[in-house]
Structure formats: structure tokens, C-alpha cells
Amino acid sequence: MDYIKLFAPATVANVSCGFDSLGFAIDGIGDEMTFTKTPNKGAVISNITGADLTYDVDQNAAGAVVKKMLEDANADFGIELTMHKGFYPGSGLGSSAASAAGAAFGANQLLGDIYSKLELTKFAMYGEEVACGSAIADNVSAAIYGGFVLVRSYEPLEIVKLPAPSELRIVAIHPQIEIKTKDAREVLPKEILLKDAITQWANVGGLISGLYTDNYNLISNSLVDIVVEPHRKKLIPFFDDVKNAAINAGALGAGISGSGPTIFAICKGDDAAKEVFDAIELSYRDKFVDFEMFTSKIDEEGIKILHSF
Amino acid sequence: MDYIKLFAPATVANVSCGFDSLGFAIDGIGDEMTFTKTPNKGAVISNITGADLTYDVDQNAAGAVVKKMLEDANADFGIELTMHKGFYPGSGLGSSAASAAGAAFGANQLLGDIYSKLELTKFAMYGEEVACGSAIADNVSAAIYGGFVLVRSYEPLEIVKLPAPSELRIVAIHPQIEIKTKDAREVLPKEILLKDAITQWANVGGLISGLYTDNYNLISNSLVDIVVEPHRKKLIPFFDDVKNAAINAGALGAGISGSGPTIFAICKGDDAAKEVFDAIELSYRDKFVDFEMFTSKIDEEGIKILHSF
Numbered sequence: 001m002d003y004i005k006l007f008a009p010a011t012v013a014n015v016s017c018g019f020d021s022l023g024f025a026i027d028g029i030g031d032e033m034t035f036t037k038t039p040n041k042g043a044v045i046s047n048i049t050g051a052d053l054t055y056d057v058d059q060n061a062a063g064a065v066v067k068k069m070l071e072d073a074n075a076d077f078g079i080e081l082t083m084h085k086g087f088y089p090g091s092g093l094g095s096s097a098a099s100a101a102g103a104a105f106g107a108n109q110l111l112g113d114i115y116s117k118l119e120l121t122k123f124a125m126y127g128e129e130v131a132c133g134s135a136i137a138d139n140v141s142a143a144i145y146g147g148f149v150l151v152r153s154y155e156p157l158e159i160v161k162l163p164a165p166s167e168l169r170i171v172a173i174h175p176q177i178e179i180k181t182k183d184a185r186e187v188l189p190k191e192i193l194l195k196d197a198i199t200q201w202a203n204v205g206g207l208i209s210g211l212y213t214d215n216y217n218l219i220s221n222s223l224v225d226i227v228v229e230p231h232r233k234k235l236i237p238f239f240d241d242v243k244n245a246a247i248n249a250g251a252l253g254a255g256i257s258g259s260g261p262t263i264f265a266i267c268k269g270d271d272a273a274k275e276v277f278d279a280i281e282l283s284y285r286d287k288f289v290d291f292e293m294f295t296s297k298i299d300e301e302g303i304k305i306l307h308s309f
Numbered sequence: 310m311d312y313i314k315l316f317a318p319a320t321v322a323n324v325s326c327g328f329d330s331l332g333f334a335i336d337g338i339g340d341e342m343t344f345t346k347t348p349n350k351g352a353v354i355s356n357i358t359g360a361d362l363t364y365d366v367d368q369n370a371a372g373a374v375v376k377k378m379l380e381d382a383n384a385d386f387g388i389e390l391t392m393h394k395g396f397y398p399g400s401g402l403g404s405s406a407a408s409a410a411g412a413a414f415g416a417n418q419l420l421g422d423i424y425s426k427l428e429l430t431k432f433a434m435y436g437e438e439v440a441c442g443s444a445i446a447d448n449v450s451a452a453i454y455g456g457f458v459l460v461r462s463y464e465p466l467e468i469v470k471l472p473a474p475s476e477l478r479i480v481a482i483h484p485q486i487e488i489k490t491k492d493a494r495e496v497l498p499k500e501i502l503l504k505d506a507i508t509q510w511a512n513v514g515g516l517i518s519g520l521y522t523d524n525y526n527l528i529s530n531s532l533v534d535i536v537v538e539p540h541r542k543k544l545i546p547f548f549d550d551v552k553n554a555a556i557n558a559g560a561l562g563a564g565i566s567g568s569g570p571t572i573f574a575i576c577k578g579d580d581a582a583k584e585v586f587d588a589i590e591l592s593y594r595d596k597f598v599d600f601e602m603f604t605s606k607i608d609e610e611g612i613k614i615l616h617s618f
Contacts, residue, residue, distance in 0.1 A: 021511040152515035153508075158530060160518050191500040197536070199462075201510035202330040206461035208514050209469045212521040221467060227506070 002037045004109045005307040008102030009146075009299045010087050011094035012170070012264050013138035016223045016255040017203035021151050023094075023142035025299035026170060030086050030143075031098045032306070033062065035106035038078040043067040050085030051095070061096040061131035062103035065123050069107040073114065079107060091174050092258035097139030100127025105144065105303045120144050121159060132181060139258065146302025148211055164298040165214040169273035171251070173242060173280050174262045176290040179235050184259035187231045200227050216252060216268045223253025223266060236261045241283045249279035311346045313418045314616040317411030318455075318608045319396050320403035321479070321573050322447035325532045325564040326512035330460050332403075332451035334608035335479060339395050339452075340407045341615070342371065344415035347387040352376040359394030360404070370405040370440035371412035374432050378416040382423065388416060400483050401567035406448030409436025414453065414612045429453050430468060441490060448567065455611025457520055473607040474523040478582035480560070482551060482589050483571045485599040488544050493568035496540045509536050525561060525577045532562025532575060545570045550592045558588035 009030040015022040031050075038044070043057045043066040057063030066079050081103065089095040104123040108115045115123070124140035137151045141159045148162035206222030209215065233239040233256065246254040246265035250272045254265040265280065267273040273295050284291050318339040324331040340359075347353070352366045352375040366372030375388050390412065398404040413432040417424045424432070433449035446460045450468045457471035515531030518524065542548040542565065555563040555574035559581045563574040574589065576582040582604050593600050 018510070018514065020507045021514060150511065150514045150518060152511050152518075152527070152531060158515070158527075160515060160527065162518060188503060190503060192503050192506055194497060194499060194501050194536070197501055197506035197509065198329045200506065201327070201513040202459065202461050204510040205327065205330060205459045205513050205517050206467070206469060208517045209459060209461075209471060209521075212518075218461070218467075218469065222461060227503070 001109050001308055003034070003309050004106050004305060005032065005034045006102055006106055007032055007304045007306055008098040008105070009143055009302065011097055011139045011142040012257045013094060013136070013142065014228065014256065014258055016225045016253055017200050017207060018150070019225065019228045020138065021204070022148065022207070023138035024148045024164065025142045025146050025302055026093070027297040027299040029093070029294060029296060031102055032084040032086065033099070033102045033106055034082045035066070035110055036080045037110055038080050041070065041075070041078045043070060043078065044080045045083070046080050047082040048085070051089050053083070053085070053089065059130065061127035062099040064130040065100050065103035065127040066107045068126055069104065069111065069123055073111050075111060079110060081106070088174070090178055092179070092256070092260045092262040094139035094143065094258060096131035097124065097128060098143055100124040100131065101140045101143035102303055103127060109305070109308065117144050118157060118159060122157060144302055147298060147300045150208070162208060162211050164211065164300060165216065167216070167269045168298050169267045169270060170296045170298065171246065171265045171267060171273050171276045171280060172257065172262050172294055172296070173284060174292045175237060175284070176292070177237065177261050179260045181259060183235060184232060187235065188228060189231065192227055196226055200225070219266070220252035223255065225255055229255060232256055232260060236263065237289055238284065238287050239263060242280050245279040245283035246276050249275045251276045310418050310617055312344070312618050313415050313614060314341065314343045315411055315415055316341055316613045316615055317407040317414070318452055318611065319407055320448045320451040321566045322403060322445070322451065323537065323565065323567055325534045325562055326509050326516060327459070328534065328537045329447065330513070331457065331516070332447035333457045333473065334451045334455050334611055335402070336606040336608035338402070338603060338605060340411055341393040341395065342408070342411045342415055343391045344375070344419055345389045346419055347389050350379065350384070350387045352379060352387065353389045354392070355389050356391040357394070360398050362392070362394070362398070368439065370436035371408040373439040374409050374412035374436035375416045377435055378413065378420065378432055382420050384420060388419060390415070397483070399487055401488070401565070401569045401571040402481070402483070403448030403452065403567060405437060405440035406433065407452055409433040409440065410449045410452035411612055412436060418614070418617065426453050427466060427468060431466060453611055456607060456609045459517070471517060471520050473520060473609060474525065476525070476578045477607050478576045478579060479605045479607065480555070480574045480576060480582050480585045480589060481566065481571050481603055481605070482593060483601045484546060484593070485601070486546065486570050488569045490568060492544060493541060496544065497537060498540065501536055505535055509534070528575070529561035532564065534564055538564060541565055541569060545572065546598055547593065547596050548572060551589050554588040554592035555585050558584045560585045
């Protein structure tokens with residue numbers, strides 16, 4: 001393969017009770033990227049549209065991943081890549097993760113498909129580290145595996161792909177504010193009550209059981225985060241208004257996507273998603289904060305090849 | 310129905326990462342109980358064998374449950390019950406839970422099967438409260454539902470029955486020492502590190518995924534408790550020796566049953582269970598602590614009717 005054009009999805013990490021553990025991929029929102037073999041070794045970024053990101057391959061999440069993979073594989077060719085960002089960096093929807101995961105996937109195809117999904121996740125985590133300062137796995141693994149994923153362990157890295165009931169729909173609102181990762185981290189306590197931890201892991205268990213059994217009631221009951229959300233929601237204006245509007249309109253649950261500011265709601269079916277979309281929009285219309293919204297399915301497939309030769 | 314004889318299984322609660330949330334029922338170890346309708350209202354315990362327990366229906370886990378259920382249902386008859394304890398109170402295998410769950414099940418049959426499993430669990434929790442001072446649900450729900458159970462929530466009570474892969478085997482050792490519930494509670498920290506809580510709930514997620522997918526590797530990787538076991542194992546002499554012997558002999562995992570002192574190992578298949586049994590026995594033989602051991606399957610069914618008319 002000499003050329004590949006692909007789609008790398010946006011992702012929701014820190015899904016409710018599953019902080020730092022559960023993520024899922026979003027259908028239809030994401031980046032388009034191209035990878036072209038070049039005779040000159042190394043990685044070059046030739047075009048970036050849709051966001052103001054660095055062309056320096058050592059600083060760019062995608063560029064750094066491609067460069068490292070070419071070096072690790074001792075490739076006798078180089079890769080020129082282009083990125084069209086389909087959503088905003090800093091939204092909490094895994095922007096750098098989509099770039100890093102897409103880069104790992106694309107480079108692997110040009111290298112002859114020599115790496116497993118788990119290995120691609122590790123390469124993409126390196127891109128996350130370059131972009132964000134920490135090698136988090138939940139967004140990149142959701143982009144690479146598709147669907148719902150559980151990061152069971154970091155050492156060693158173990159990713160579990162979970163089933164996603166077919167009627168799940170996502171409604172998301174992205175208030176146009178910036179949350180600094182540093183602030184999102186500093187607002188978290190170092191220690192939590194054991195009894196709260198028990199509540200949280202029982203909910204993780206319930207959520208995962210609900211995903212395996214298409215039990216939407218159980219999913220809804222379990223989409224509760226008593227550990228992180230109470231702290232981080234303070235950084236997102238009118239979070240409670242949005243969440244209440246979503247729940248009252250029939251959402252199974254709602255929470256903060258990644259470290260925010262995007263708020264996601266999970267719904268059962270298209271009709272509920274429409275009701276929830278309208279309710280959230282109504283709740284934010286008079287808040288003097290610009291926002292964007294979308295409705296989506298869960299992306300079961302993950303990164304998709306659009307074209308190759 | 311005027312008479313029922315039943316078998317109420319022993320249970321393992323606090324299964325590894327699932328402290329206060331996950332339990333399972335043990336096949337073949339448990340109590341035999343009989344329940345006979347009497348013209349006189351109220352509950353009477355006419356015989357207890359196998360353990361030295363009170364005949365006072367207000368103090369006895371089984372008696373208290375039967376009395377309460379008769380009162381709640383405004384029954385025009387009474388129940389005389391007998392209990393043959395098949396395992397030791399204080400072993401950490403849910404002795405009072407088996408009595409309480411059996412009582413709830415038996416009384417319900419004589420009342421015409423008017424309560425759901427969830428309602429029976431609530432009645433049995435009342436028995437736990439009478440016997441142990443707190444209305445814990447994991448042992449009683451495992452006895453009533455059978456198999457693996459998740460206590461997803463207490464308020465409201467929600468029990469999720471999980472699948473149990475057919476090759477799972479349990480090996481258990483009961484060192485003949487007493488652990489006071491008070492000590493087992495006091496040794497636990499009130500607060501834990503957030504990062505440890507994350508590790509724990511990712512393991513809960515992995516364990517439950519493994520149960521749904523018959524993935525014994527994932528079950529094994531997830532049978533890790535970094536929150537409670539490090540504290541409570543100090544109360545159990547030579548815990549690490551037993552655990553290491555079990556793991557080295559091929560157990561998927563091992564941990565403390567309930568609040569101990571029984572240590573359980575989970576294995577895949579009969580051959581592994583035999584190896585693990587022998588290894589644990591060897592590890593404890595020279596320790597100058599009396600012990601009993603058993604091997605069992607998971608009891609998928611829960612409480613069983615042995616005879617009725």
C-alpha cells in the first residue's frame with residue numbers, strides 16, 4: 001500500500017462511573033487523514049486544516065507517532081501525512097487521540113499491517129503523551145477498537161472491547177469555553193471515601209453488565225459518577241442544567257466527556273435522542289455561552305479506511 | 310404447601326476487586342432447613358444442629374426473618390423451623406446469610422410464593438442485620454439468586470445476576486481461627502487513593518466482562534484486590550503463603566472470602582482445582598493452625614427445594 005485515506009473518530013472517555021477506564025467512539029465525527037509513502041525517510045506533515053496545530057513532527061501527536069513507528073520498524077521509506085480536523089481540539093472529545101490513533105493506524109497500513117490493535121494503542125498513547133503530557137489510553141483505544149472499551153490495566157496494557165447495544169445514541173453539547181487539563185486535574189481529590197469507591201465500582205459493574213445484556217434500565221441506573229463529576233462539573237457552566245434537562249427528557253444518563261467541557265447524554269433510540277437534543281438546546285439557549293451540538297450513534301468499527309492504493 | 314425442606318448454600322462475598330459488591334454461591338456446602346406450618350401464629354425454632362446458635366427467634370437470623378415475613382404477610386398460621394448447619398459460623402462463608410436466605414425462601418414457599426427474589430433478598434438482609442448488625446446484601450443475594458451476583462445498589466436495592474463460566478471451580482481453606490467482624494472493619498481505611506480506586510473498578514469491569522465472555526485469562530487478570538486485601542490479610546495467618554501456593558499451582562486468582570478467615574481460590578477446571586487444593590494443603594500443613602478445606606463448583610441455582618408437601 002502506498003496511500004491511505006482514513007477517518008479517525010472522536011471519542012468520549014471517562015464515561016460516567018468509568019473514570020480513566022471506559023470510553024467509546026462516536027460515529028461520524030472525527031478527522032480525515034491521509035498517509036502517502038515517500039522515498040525520503042521520516043515523517044512530514046504537509047497540510048493541516050480545521051485547526052491550528054503544529055507541523056513539527058516531534059510536537060504533533062500524529063507526526064510523532066508516524067515518526068516513531070517508522071523508526072521502530074526500521075522502514076526504508078517515509079510518510080507524508082495530511083490532517084483535516086473535523087472537531088475542535090480542547091473539546092474533551094479526544095482530538096489529539098483521534099490524530100494519534102489515526103496516525104498509528106495509517107502508518108501501520110503502509111508498513112504492511114504488522115501491528116496488533118493493542119500495539120497500535122501503545123503507539124497512539126505515545127502521541128497522547130507528546131500532545132497532552134500523559135500517555136492515557138481510553139480515548140485512543142476507543143478510536144482504534146471502536147465501540148465501548150474498557151482499559152482494564154496499564155501495566156501491562158489490556159484493552160477489553162465491550163458490546164454496545166444497537167439502540168444507544170449520543171447527544172453532546174460543546175460549550176465554547178476552554179478547560180485547561182491542569183485545572184481539570186487539580187480539581188480532583190487525591191483520596192476518596194472507600195464507601196464512594198464501592199458505589200462507583202458497583203456502578204461500573206452494572207454498566208458493563210447492562211452493555212452485555214442490552215439492559216437499558218441497568219445502563220441508566222449505572223450511569224452515575226459520584227467521584228469525579230461533582231468536582232469537575234464546577235468547571236463547566238450550567239452543567240447541572242444540561243444534565244437535568246437531558247435526564248428529564250428521557251436520557252439514560254449524562255456526564256462530562258473526557259475532562260470537558262463537552263457534556264454527553266446517552267439515550268435509547270432516535271426519538272429519545274431528538275427529545276434530549278431539543279431539551280439540552282433549550283436549556284442552553286439563554287445562557288450567553290456559545291455552543292455546538294450533535295447527535296450520533298456509537299461507532300462500532302473505529303478507524304475506517306476511506307480510500308487506499 | 311405445608312412443609313418444605315431446603316438447602317441454602319454457603320457463599321463467598323467480597324470477591325477480590327468486588328468488595329461489598331460481588332458474591333457467588335458455593336455448590337454442595339450449606340445448611341439444610343425445614344419449615345412446617347403450624348396452627349399457632351409466629352415462628353418457633355424447634356431444632357438446631359451443627360452449630361451452637363440461639364433458639365430465640367428475635368436473635369436468630371433465620372427465626373427473625375420468618376417471624377417478620379409472617380407478620381408482614383399477616384399470615385393466619387405459624388412456622389416451625391429446624392436448621393442443620395453444614396458449615397461453621399464465623400468462617401467467612403456466609404453462615405448467617407445462608408440461614409437468613411433459606412428462611413426467606415422457605416417462609417415464602419409456605420406463604421404461597423408471593424415475593425420476588427429481590428423482596429426475599431430484602432427480608433434476608435433483615436436477618437443479616439439481626440445476626441451481624443448490618444444489612445449486607447452480597448451473601449444473601451448470592452444464596453437466593455445463585456451463581457455470581459453484583460449488588461449494583463443498596464438504595465434502591467438492585468441485584469444483577471451474572472453468568473458463571475461452567476469450568477469455574479472453587480478451592481477454599483478455612484483456618485480454624487476467629488476473626489471478629491469489628492476487627493475486620495476497623496482494619497479498613499476510611500479513604501483510599503483515587504488512583505487505587507480506578508485500578509479496582511477497572512478490575513471489576515474486567516472480571517465482569519470475563520464472566521460474560523468465558524474469558525478465563527481476563528478473569529484471572531482481573532481477580533486483583535489492591536484496596537481491601539492488603540489490610541485484611543494481616544488478620545489471616547499465612548495468607549500470602551496460601552495465595553502464592555494457589556497461584557503458582559495454576560489458580561486464576563485467590564482472595565479472602567467475606568471478612569475471612571476462609572481463603573478462596575478460583576480455578577479453571579477440575580484438574581487445576583485438584584492441583585491447587587494439594588498446593589494449598591501442602592502450604593498449610595506445617596503451620597500449626599488447624600484447617601479444613603473443600604473444592605466446589607459455583608452453585609448456579611442457589612437455594613434448592615429438597616422435599617415439600
